[in-house]
Structures are given as C-alpha cells and as structure tokens.
Amino acid sequence: MINAVYKLIEPRLIDVAYEDLSIDSDKVIIHPLKLSICKADQRYYQGIRSREILKKKLPMALTHECCAEVVFDPTGTFKPGQKVIPIPNIPTQDDDIIAENYRYSSFFRGSGYDGFMQDYITSSPERLVAIPDSMNLTVAAFTELISVCTHTITRFGKISHARKNKIGIWGDGNVGFITSLLLHYIYPDAELYVMGTVYEKLSYFTFANAAYHVDALPEDFGVDHAFECVGGAGSRSAINQIIDHINPEGTVALMGVSENNIDINTRMILEKGLFFFGSSRSGKADFIKTVELIHSHPEISRYLENIVGEEITVSSITDIHKAFEHDFSRNFGKTVMNWNK
Amino acid sequence: MIIAAVFAGGRGSRMGSTDTPKQYFMLGSKPIIIHTVEKFFINSRIDKVVVLCPKIWVEQTKDLINKYIGKTEKIDVISGGETRNDTLECALDYIENKFGLDDDTIILTHDAVRPFVTHRIIEENIDCTIKTGACDTVVSAVDTIVESVDGKIISAIPERKNMYQGQTPQSFKAKKLREICSSLTPEEKAILTDACKIYVLKGEPVSLVEGEAFNIKITYPYDLKMAKALLEGVNEND
Numbered sequence: 001m002i003n004a005v006y007k008l009i010e011p012r013l014i015d016v017a018y019e020d021l022s023i024d025s026d027k028v029i030i031h032p033l034k035l036s037i038c039k040a041d042q043r044y045y046q047g048i049r050s051r052e053i054l055k056k057k058l059p060m061a062l063t064h065e066c067c068a069e070v071v072f073d074p075t076g077t078f079k080p081g082q083k084v085i086p087i088p089n090i091p092t093q094d095d096d097i098i099a100e101n102y103r104y105s106s107f108f109r110g111s112g113y114d115g116f117m118q119d120y121i122t123s124s125p126e127r128l129v130a131i132p133d134s135m136n137l138t139v140a141a142f143t144e145l146i147s148v149c150t151h152t153i154t155r156f157g158k159i160s161h162a163r164k165n166k167i168g169i170w171g172d173g174n175v176g177f178i179t180s181l182l183l184h185y186i187y188p189d190a191e192l193y194v195m196g197t198v199y200e201k202l203s204y205f206t207f208a209n210a211a212y213h214v215d216a217l218p219e220d221f222g223v224d225h226a227f228e229c230v231g232g233a234g235s236r237s238a239i240n241q242i243i244d245h246i247n248p249e250g251t252v253a254l255m256g257v258s259e260n261n262i263d264i265n266t267r268m269i270l271e272k273g274l275f276f277f278g279s280s281r282s283g284k285a286d287f288i289k290t291v292e293l294i295h296s297h298p299e300i301s302r303y304l305e306n307i308v309g310e311e312i313t314v315s316s317i318t319d320i321h322k323a324f325e326h327d328f329s330r331n332f333g334k335t336v337m338n339w340n341k
Numbered sequence: 342m343i344i345a346a347v348f349a350g351g352r353g354s355r356m357g358s359t360d361t362p363k364q365y366f367m368l369g370s371k372p373i374i375i376h377t378v379e380k381f382f383i384n385s386r387i388d389k390v391v392v393l394c395p396k397i398w399v400e401q402t403k404d405l406i407n408k409y410i411g412k413t414e415k416i417d418v419i420s421g422g423e424t425r426n427d428t429l430e431c432a433l434d435y436i437e438n439k440f441g442l443d444d445d446t447i448i449l450t451h452d453a454v455r456p457f458v459t460h461r462i463i464e465e466n467i468d469c470t471i472k473t474g475a476c477d478t479v480v481s482a483v484d485t486i487v488e489s490v491d492g493k494i495i496s497a498i499p500e501r502k503n504m505y506q507g508q509t510p511q512s513f514k515a516k517k518l519r520e521i522c523s524s525l526t527p528e529e530k531a532i533l534t535d536a537c538k539i540y541v542l543k544g545e546p547v548s549l550v551e552g553e554a555f556n557i558k559i560t561y562p563y564d565l566k567m568a569k570a571l572l573e574g575v576n577e578n579d
Contacts (some may be wrong), residue, residue: 001379002369002456002572004555016555018457018571020369020376023410029383031460071460072383080385119459315551341461 006117006320006341007059011047014317017059027122029072030084032339034141034311035116036065037327039231039257045324048259061117063337064088064110067131067140068121077125083135084128085143085291086121087284101151101281108281117320119341129287132295138311139294139304141336144282146304147290149179151282152253153186154289156225159277160251163224164190168245170214170238171229172196172205173332175255177307179227180208185297193223195241197234201332204307214241222247231256236263243268251275309333315340342388342446343467344515345381346432349374349394349402349453350421362395363559364453365405369572373559374402375409376456381449382415384460386467391435392453393421393428425534426522433519446515447471450536454559455509456568463510465550470512475545477537478552479505508552511537521545 003021008014023029041062043049049057067085070078078084088109091100100106107113131140139146167190169180180194184207192208195217202211212218214237226246230238235258242252243265252274269276294300309330312323314337327335349364364374374392381390394402402418410416419435421428429450436442447470451458462478469476482504488497513536521543525533533539540547559565 001376001383004457004459004553017574018555020371020572022370023379023383071385119461341459 001120004119004341005061005114006317007061007114008044009059011045011054012321014320015059016317021120021122023072023074024122025074026124028070028075028078028125028128030068030086030121030123030128031071032066032068032116032118032121033083034067034137035063035314035337035339036142036145037063037324037335037337038065038110038142038145040064041110041115042324042328046328057112060110060112061114062110063115063117064108065142065144066116067137067143068116070128071120073125075125078128078130083131083133083137083140085131085140085287086116086123087127087129087287088115088144089281089283090127100283117339117341126284129284129291131291134298135291135294136301136305138308138336139301142304142334143287143290145174145334146178146182146294147282147286148255148279149175149182150290150293151286152179152227152255152279153182154286155277155279156227156251156253157186159275160225161249166191166193166223168193168195168223168226168242169208169229170195170226170242171231171256172198172201172211173229174307174334175231176227176229177204178304179229179255180205181300181303182293183227184208185293185300193221195238198331204332207303214238217241217245221245223250225251225253227253227255229255231258233258233260239264243272243274246272246274248272249274251277254278307333309335311336311338313338313340342440342443343386343449344389344391344436344440344447345384345387345449345451345510346429346436347374347378347381347390347392347451347453348421348425348428348432348509349392349398350425350428362398363565364394365398365401366559366565368456368559368565368568371409372405373456373568374453375405377451377453377458378406378416379410380456380458380460380463381451382410382413384463386464387449388415389440390416391432392416392418393432394418394453396420426530426536429518429536430522433515433522436515437519442516442519444514444516447512448515448518449510449512451510452558455556456559457553457556458510459553459556462550462552462556466510466512469548469550470514473546473548474517475511475513475537475540476548476550477511478508478550478556480508480552480554480556482506483554505549507535507537508556508558511535513540517545 090107194211226242
C-alpha cells in the first residue's frame with residue numbers, strides 16, 4: 001500500500017513523499033499517535049549540521065521519539081489498538097560484547113534512516129515495546145529520551161565505584177532534568193546536586209538536595225560522581241567544573257552533544273584518577289527498564305508531564321513547522337506533536 | 342459491524358486507448374486496487390472489505406488479492422452494477438443478505454482508484470459516522486468554482502471559501518442508507534449519482550471529514566503519471 005512519509009527536504013522545508021509499503025508476514029504495522037521533538041531533530045530542521053551531513057542524510061523523515069498504536073500484526077505478538085513504543089535503533093548484526101546502540105552496523109531512525117513522521121510505520125515485533133494502559137501517552141511519546149538517560153545510569157552503575165553519597169548533575173535542560181529524576185529513584189539514598197545557568201529552570205529540580213547556579217557553587221563543594229548533560233559550547237566549562245569539584249576516582253558520564261572539539265583539563269583527570277565514559281542512544285533493554293520504572297513509580301510520570309511545554313495537534317505540514325518553531329523558541333521542556341495525519 | 346465497500350466498477354473508458362479498467366494498472370509494485378484494498382484490510386475496526394468490480398473481472402480480482410494480500414476471509418469480491426448507484430445497491434444487498442442490517446452497521450464506500458487514502462481519513466470516517474450517521478471526505482476548493490447551466494455563459498460563481506471538492510470515502514449508517522435509497526423513484530435514481538447528494542436532497546445531514554490534496558482519484562492518464570511520479574520520486578532520493 002502507499003504510505004505517506006513527511007520528509008525534511010532541506011532545512012525548514014518539509015514535503016510529503018509516498019512509498020510503496022509491503023504487508024509482510026513478519027512485520028507489525030503501527031500508526032504514530034504522538035511524536036516528540038528532540039534537539040537532534042532541531043539540528044536538522046534548522047540546518048545546524050554541516051553541509052556534507054545534510055546533503056548525505058536529507059531528504060529524511062524526522063523524529064525518533066514516538067508512541068504509536070498497533071494497526072495490523074500478522075505475527076500475533078500485539079493486539080490491534082495496543083499502545084507501543086517503537087525503538088528507533090535497528091540492529092542488523094548480533095554482538096555479545098558491544099551494545100546494539102554502539103554498533104556501526106545498526107540503523108537509527110531519524111538519522112540517516114527515515115524517522116517516525118509517517119502515516120504507517122512497519123517494524124519487526126522485537127523492535128516494539130508494549131506500554132501499560134495506565135501510562136500517560138504524552139510522556140510515552142518521549143520514552144526514547146528517558147531511555148537514553150536510563151541507559152547512561154545503568155552503565156554508570158556498572159562502571160562507578162560504590163560510594164555514591166553525592167552525585168552532581170551539570171545541565172538544567174531536559175536531559176539534566178530526566179537524568180536527575182531517574183537517579184532520585186534508582187539511587188534514593190544519594191544526595192543529588194544540580195548545576196545550571198537559568199534560575200527558572202533550576203526551580204524545577206525540587207526533588208534534588210540543592211540546585212546551584214554554576215557561578216555560585218559553595219567553596220567546599222564536592223561530589224563522588226557526575227553527569228554532564230550540557231552539550232554544545234557549554235560542554236567545555238561544564239566538564240572542567242566537574243573535574244574541579246569531583247572527588248578522586250569519581251566517574252563522569254558525558255551525555256551532552258558538542259559539534260566542536262573542546263579543551264579539558266587532562267592533568268587533573270590524571271591526578272584524580274577519574275573515569276570518563278560517553279553514552280549515546282539506547283537499546284531495547286533500556287526501553288523496557290524505563291517503562292517498568294515509570295510504571296512502578298507513577299510520580300515519575302507526573303514530574304515528566306510538567307516539562308511538556310506544548311502539545312501541538314498536527315493536521316498539516318504547516319502544523320509541523322509550527323511545532324518545530326515553537327520548540328526552537330523554548331529553552332526548556334518538550335514539544336509533543338499529536339499526530340493527526 | 343463496519344464494512345468497507347471498495348468500488349472498482351470503472352471500466353477505464355476515460356483512460357485512453359486501453360480497455361483495462363484503470364484500477365488494475367500497476368502503481369509501483371502492485372495494481373492500484375491492491376494498494377487501496379490493503380488500507381482497509383489492515384484496519385482492525387473494519388470487519389469486512391467488499392470489493393465490487395465488473396463481473397468479468399471478479400475472478401482476476403480474487404487472483405490479485407490472493408497473490409498480493411494472501412488468502413483471507415476478510416475480503417469478499419462481488420460484481421458491481423452498471424452505474425455507481427447500482428454498485429452501491431449491490432453492496433447494500435450483499436451486506437443485508439450476508440450479515441443483516443442493524444443500527445450499528447456502517448458502510449464506508451471508497452473508490453478503488455484512490456490508493457492514497459490515509460489511516461486518519463479512514464478512522465475519522467468511522468468515528469464521524471458513528472457520531473453523526475453520515476459523512477463525506479472533502480478538501481477545500483483551491484480553484485474558484487464557476488457554474489454554467491448551459492455550458493456557454495456563467496450562471497453563478499459561488500464563494501470559494503464555502504466550496505469543497507468531494508473525495509472518498511463516503512460513509513453511512515447502512516440501514517438508513519438503504520431506507521433512503523429505497524425511497525428514490527427511478528427518475529431520481531437516474532440523476533442522483535452521489536450517495537451524499539441523495540442524503541442532502543432528502544434533508545439528511547452529512548458531516549465533513551477533511552481529506553488530503555494527495556488523496557487523488559486516478560481517472561486520466563495524467564493522474565496515473567502523477568501517481569507514478571510521486572512514488573518514483575521518493576525512490577530516486579533514497
């Protein structure tokens with residue numbers, strides 16, 4: 001059948017393309033319900049990627065954060081109408097050592113491969129995670145982003161030493177908020193300290209022990225471990241501040257994406273014997289763990305509902321532009337598109 | 342019960358020199374009619390898809406469905422009538438005889454040559470019919486509509502903002518549709534070629550469901566070229 005796919009042709013130009021979609025006996029057909037805009041989508045939409053990358057990847061349907069309903073499942077895994085989260089990462093090879101989201105051979109929807117702005121999406125049943133009826137669909141729309149934070153925290157748990165009395169989170173944006181929130185539930189005994197640059201945004205971190213402006217840290221401030229959720233040009237100062245304030249042998253999780261190389265104080269990293277690890281995207285296990293975590297702690301969903309800046313019903317391409325422009329104009333919060341296409 | 346009636350009665354007389362009905366032309370990897378039927382086949386709210394085609398094409402249509410979709414009890418193929426109204430009556434007769442008509446029986450009628458119909462349009466047709474009893478899929482008129490009764494001089498130019506272009510699906514509570522169709526005189530039947538128009542003339546409300554500009558009807562060779570170009574254009578970019 002013919003599927004309508006809403007592709008970014010060039011920055012700020014979206015057009016509908018039509019694709020011949022097969023009904024395969026091993027593929028589930030789903031229809032998006034809600035889509036959430038990510039910073040990576042904005043970088044494509046606004047053209048804040050290199051000319052070479054844009055030329056290579058566009059035209060492409062954006063968005064990799066989505067909740068959907070099952071339309072047709074010849075595999076019998078799901079019921080029609082069942083709500084699911086599609087996993088954007090598509091592994092093509094097995095590997096016992098390297099996680100699916102770090103394999104060169106994996107595809108990622110919304111990055112070199114069409115994202116979820118489509119009428120129908122086909123998926124193998126293994127790449128769909130069922131969600132409970134009780135789950136808020138607006139929050140479910142950005143499960144992918146939450147799962148990225150879950151993934152980092154899970155890896156952090158395996159890498160870091162056992163003393164987790166004080167954990168610092170640098171970054172007062174969406175990733176900083178979600179990471180802090182999950183840490184609060186996964187490590188309930190740890191004291192959480194959030195560092196940011198905007199007082200209004202810091203006021204959202206009510207569950208943390210303290211939220212400081214980066215220019216006003218207490219003199220003797222120190223943490224056992226740290227999460228960098230800043231990215232961009234601010235990464236440099238954030239990482240160097242972490243190096244200054246982290247205790248010896250601490251672990252630093254790098255989560256912020258920076259387009260340019262940055263200078264960091266390697267001398268002090270050596271002196272303190274720090275562990276740095278990078279983290280990106282997530283795999284199926286992280287999605288499942290995220291859904292379970294939200295199900296077992298319903299208050300997480302309520303906190304996350306609070307960072308949804310706007311829900312925009314999308315019935316036309318003009319509405320898609322409206323959603324992206326609205327999202328770009330905000331410096332905090334998630335923009336969710338109610339997909340009425 | 343919700344039933345999709347796919348009207349594949351066209352004989353292709355407007356498609357140029359060929360005698361093959363246009364719904365059997367290939368579009369991408371499949372005939373147009375298959376693309377269309379699949380949209381209704383995968384929708385879990387639709388209990389049955391009845392394909393109404395020319396009598397001499399019934400067996401071939403069954404073959405195509407078996408070949409591209411596979412053996413399924415969800416799809417029935419029957420012969421339609423000479424006119425659109427006849428085909429509609431054939432659909433209603435078939436549904437009434439096979440499943441019976443009650444107040445919850447809904448029929449979505451759709452042109453086989455509109456393969457670009459979307460999930461939203463189908464869902465909104467179902468929801469709207471449950472709520473209001475009848476609906477028509479439309480898009481706002483882009484061009485100014487000019488009326489001429491004699492074909493020579495303009496008799497009226499209606500205000501464009503009030504004008505819409507009709508598409509399909511057109512959807513109805515089947516029992517009511519049957520009652521209204523039965524009340525038509527032969528003369529009325531001869532001139533009333535659109536089911537929604539029958540409703541309007543009988544004073545019955547018909548709601549609007551927003552269609553899509555790309556939900557085109559493949560009627561002329563130009564439309565088929567356009568449809569193929571739309572699909573092929575994407576493949577080139579990939």
